[in-house]
Amino acid sequence: MNIYSPIHSVRLEQLTAHNVQLDIKRDDLIHPFISGNKWRKLKYILQQAKQENKNVLVTFGGAYSNHLLATATAGAIFGLKTIGIVRGEPVNNDTLFLCKLHGMELQFVSRDAYRNKREIFQALFNKNKQAFFIDEGGAGAEGAKGCSEIIQELTENYNHIFCAAGTGTTIAGILNGLTFTKKHSQVHVIPVLKDSEYLKENINELLHKPITFHFHKQYHFGGYAKTNVSLLNFITHFTQQTGIMLDPIYTGKALFALFDLLQERFFNAEDKILFIHTGGLFGTLGMKERFAF
Numbered sequence: 376m377n378i379y380s381p382i383h384s385v386r387l388e389q390l391t392a393h394n395v396q397l398d399i400k401r402d403d404l405i406h407p408f409i410s411g412n413k414w415r416k417l418k419y420i421l422q423q424a425k426q427e428n429k430n431v432l433v434t435f436g437g438a439y440s441n442h443l444l445a446t447a448t449a450g451a452i453f454g455l456k457t458i459g460i461v462r463g464e465p466v467n468n469d470t471l472f473l474c475k476l477h478g479m480e481l482q483f484v485s486r487d488a489y490r491n492k493r494e495i496f497q498a499l500f501n502k503n504k505q506a507f508f509i510d511e512g513g514a515g516a517e518g519a520k521g522c523s524e525i526i527q528e529l530t531e532n533y534n535h536i537f538c539a540a541g542t543g544t545t546i547a548g549i550l551n552g553l554t555f556t557k558k559h560s561q562v563h564v565i566p567v568l569k570d571s572e573y574l575k576e577n578i579n580e581l582l583h584k585p586i587t588f589h590f591h592k593q594y595h596f597g598g599y600a601k602t603n604v605s606l607l608n609f610i611t612h613f614t615q616q617t618g619i620m621l622d623p624i625y626t627g628k629a630l631f632a633l634f635d636l637l638q639e640r641f642f643n644a645e646d647k648i649l650f651i652h653t654g655g656l657f658g659t660l661g662m663k664e665r666f667a668f
């Protein structure tokens with residue numbers, strides 16, 4: 376699995392005024408539909424499936440899940456059958472359309488039943504020796520292993536690294552990557568869910584060695600997939616000034632946090648900051664009516 380993710384420097388007045396450097400790791404460019412970090416997370420998960428001779432990938436997500444779409448696309452590329460268990464009432468939208476276009480079979484389950492994914496897997500695929508369980512969002516140790524390569528690809532040292540967090544798998548990978556490469560950066564986690572205390576434990580469980588990180592829990596904008604005018608304006612402004620698109624669910628919130636801290640003079644002069652663009656741009660299209668134009 377080839378991953379090409381370049382680094383682009385951003386030039387903006389605010390950054391120059393505070394004398395800091397902002398680089399963006401463009402994982403959003405890895406693939407148009409396999410949202411950057413989902414591709415990294417699937418890398419070792421798919422290797423494991425192959426080793427166990429499983430050729431049916433069964434995974435889970437909401438109706439707008441970047442992970443479902445990533446799994447559907449990866450399945451088509453590698454010749455594996457994919458089954459997506461979708462939370463809630465049967466619906467159709469662009470994400471699910473693209474899942475089906477890539478050959479994914481969808482099954483909708485009630486929100487109640489959805490809570491126990493292992494149970495659903497047991498009930499539906501107990502007799503299917505080919506079926507391989509992939510957790511929602513590609514969460515877990517294999518996923519984190521793939522994400523640690525973000526750090527292994529870096530050729531420069533950074534004072535700060537910023538990344539959005541849902542399950543925390545990507546962040547855990549980044550922290551492990553720093554351990555493996557003996558690099559020292561302050562890592563900034565921006566949870567996109569409102570009640571994010573669970574995340575610290577998720578992250579710590581996946582760490583090879585304990586390592587501290589900044590936890591900025593005040594940038595969830597009301598909760599998962601919630602937005603407001605200032606977030607949408609920030610995304611619009613940033614896209615128009617740089618040509619780099621952000622999504623309102625993950626990357627928009629995380630980069631908003633970075634610029635908010637910049638304004639509060641959190642950084643030192645000449646700091647080098649790396650923002651991990653985890654992708655998810657398809658989510659922007661799912662929210663287009665929220666923008667004021």
Ligand SMILES: *Cc1c(COP(=O)(O)O)cnc(C)c1O
Binds near residue numbers: 410654
């Ligand atoms: C899924 C996703 C995340 C969250 O990654 P975790 O490893 O679950 O924390 C961040 N950004 C984007 C764009 C995503 O699709």
